[in-house]
Amino acid sequence: MSSAFIPLIRFAILFAFIAILLIGGFQVWNKTLNVGTYSFLVFITQRLLWPLTTLGHVLDDFQRSLASINRVVDLIDTPIEIKDGNKKIDLKTINGEIIFKNIFFNYLGRKSTISGINFKVPAKTTIGIVGLTGSGKSTLIKLLLRIYDTNEGTISIDGIPIKDIKLKELRKCISLVSQETYLFHGTVKENIAYGSSNSSFKDILKASKIAEAHKFIEQLPDGYKTIVGERGQRLSGGQRQRIALARAVLKDAPILILDEATASVDNETEVLIQKSLSKITKERTTIVIAHRLSTIKNADNIIVMDKGKIIESGKHDFLLNNKNVYSDLWNVQVGI
Template sequence: MVKVSKSHRASKRQTSAVGDPQISSPSNPFMRLFNYGHQYRKLIWLATICSILNKLFDLAPPALIGVAVDVVVKQQNSIIAQWGVKDVFGQFFIISFLTVIIWILESVFEYAYERLWRNLAQDIQHDLRLDAYEHLQELELAYFEERSTGGLMSILSDDINQLERFLNGGANDILQVVTTVVIIGGAFFILAPSVAWMAVLPIPFILWGSFAFQKLLAPRYADVREKVGLLNSRLVNNLSGITTIKSFTSEDYEISRLTKESEAYRRSNAKAIKLSAAFVPLIRMLILVSFTALLLFGGIAAANGKISVGTYSVLLFLVQRLLWPLTRLGDTFDQYQRAMASTNRVMNLLDTPLAIHTGDTHLPTDTVRGEVEFKNVTFAYKDRLPVVTNLSLQVQAGNTIAIVGSTGSGKSTLVKLLLRLYEVQSGTMTLDGIDIQQLELQDLRRCIGLVSQDVFLFHGSIAENIAYGSFDASDDQIITAAKIAEAHEFILQLPQGYETIVGERGQKLSGGQRQRIAIARAILKNPPILILDEATSAVDNETEAAIQRSLEHITVNRTTIAIAHRLSTIRNASRIYVMEYGQFVESGTHQELLDKSGVYASLWRVQSGLR
């Protein structure tokens, strides 16, 4: 089988992202898929040849039946007798021998094409899903904010599976129908040109009708794929928020909303089914006309001696082999249209241009000093006013600074900009004097450890979650990190200790426990720059004290940027910046800011209960 390496997928994604006309320009979904799968062309050709050969050998037995009838009727004057075999037994022996060979070859090529097409389907869906997911990972956060998780899941799962189902059987069906039409149509004109037109007369109308149905079905199945994406989005959203649904007793409300989405999907499918279901009955009427005409006029021709009885029997058999497979075009085109609608959605995802590109400057983590500087940075989310305006900030290597301010002032946005999860509109950010846009993205993000308020734990064991990002860490290193984060004791009290499964998003653990796991993860990563984004805002006082003790250990000789609402957690920072409306309005040490009696002093008095 043809396999695609990770480097090949990466280069292909980059090519697609910049809009290579050979990949992204064709509007026809089939051509988009064909251009995508160029590395499979040898395999496709091989599968195609096996499909055609299988059909050729599948069509041979009717011809042998005609030859056998000819032997019975003419005996020493049959076709085989003209080859020099006059004995009737010898003639039937030859026919029997050819039958065995043909059936064996038909079976061999059926096995071959089944295996080739189905493995090809598996290879393409495997690589397409990985390509789509890898490209999705490289898109900026704004892309995900504008789309639902369920809709993206529908593309990565259901749409790609739809394409797989077509490649499993639909492609072979089309090839075999075309082969049947060419071979049997040619045989009719060779054996009985006077009545051949009766057999082939409906074919142009069937093909025309098939393409007409295809055009009518295309928009209907595009709508079906859109509706299933919305339905999946609703399901994912509700399953993620099941606690909220239960706590607000809104089960009936959510069922009604899901019913609405499911009904829209059902109605969309019903429109497509209404049209596609009419295809086969209409084709059957055309076939009836052709078969009846051949039965009548072909029989008269045989009775008058214009064609042999063997030829007449072969024609009657072949006309069914020619026309009845055309009824399957309805199902085949149905599969095709579903697959092409899905292909468009997947290819549109792959063609989404990358807004954030990696630089080419390599910066090993062990060489990073940790000096960070923002220079006149301005940033706004899409279609919104600037969140950060002409902001400048310099953090010396090894220092701990804090940024405080009201909700929405832009504090967390600075973290996202430093990690290049978004791109600034103007200004520059540097790490050790190097513009971060020039750095390789992975190098930049490897040297930054983030502990946020919204801790995400993956479904897996505690040990796996601590070692996430440091996948080669030993058990001793994991335990050491947990001890520094003051997580070791509560982990040992769990049923399976470090092998305890935390559940999806870590739902089996408390907020404080999840936070300490996140800190242990950052400790194990051992980054030269540590960012604490509201790391203690959602925990109780006892947990906060434990987290603060662990943070005192890991911030030593490390550049630390702490973002906090609780001023008590950052009072020992070397410098505190107060942020309002995307700008720094105050800065200084804790005592200096209190002496200024400004915004910080006011916040401190409120939190300290002094007013």
């Protein structure tokens, strides 16, 4: 409508202008109209009608604002289904023991995604989660962060059910490198510091060195001040991942979750990252989800998931001897 509006008005102006020229001209010819009045009329139509075209822009802006307001109001009106807890936890004293007890969950309108999951991650240990795509690994993480709530069962941190913990505090104690990296339009430095706003540049440098990101960041045209573009589109997938990793390392939370955090980097860089991460993971509870089994080989415990259930668990060597799904996956990956 807005694109039709302005040409229409212009057309009307032209029409009125020609009408005044012709009819007025004719009347001047017949001496029924003064020449002075005639020229005034010609002039005034221009003055009067041209501003009408701006009305088109006003109408356009109005419709746009209306649509935006509707969207904002819709969002505000959406009920928050996740109820906030009221327990505070102290980031400094938290141990980071995580227990998933009898968890059942399904997404709205989907059949059950997690059905009866039980496991414990003792404080300051590393657990690896493997399983076919779509088996519910990332869903477990979403449940732990309370992006969704479980249908049944309780997840607890240090014995406190997460439903009782203040959401903000819960999320403060978890560093997550999610499967999809979220970078924002801004500099590399801002993207790493997102989540730990009062960190110094020295800390940022340290974190990016641990995440093996320092070298490539230095080679970018403006180093740490390079703009990464909308969603980090001016970086490669592996570079984005390492920035996300540096962000999580910088946050320095007692629980670290890596969901396919090194899936897009080459094997050599991954080994380097693992080496530098090993110091950090010793001091905190770590959950590592990976398709590349070499990533989780050294975990204190590994669980293998299939269709929302745990089908095997144990250390790497134990699972290899078990000659089940894990050892099959391993054999495929090492090429036996």
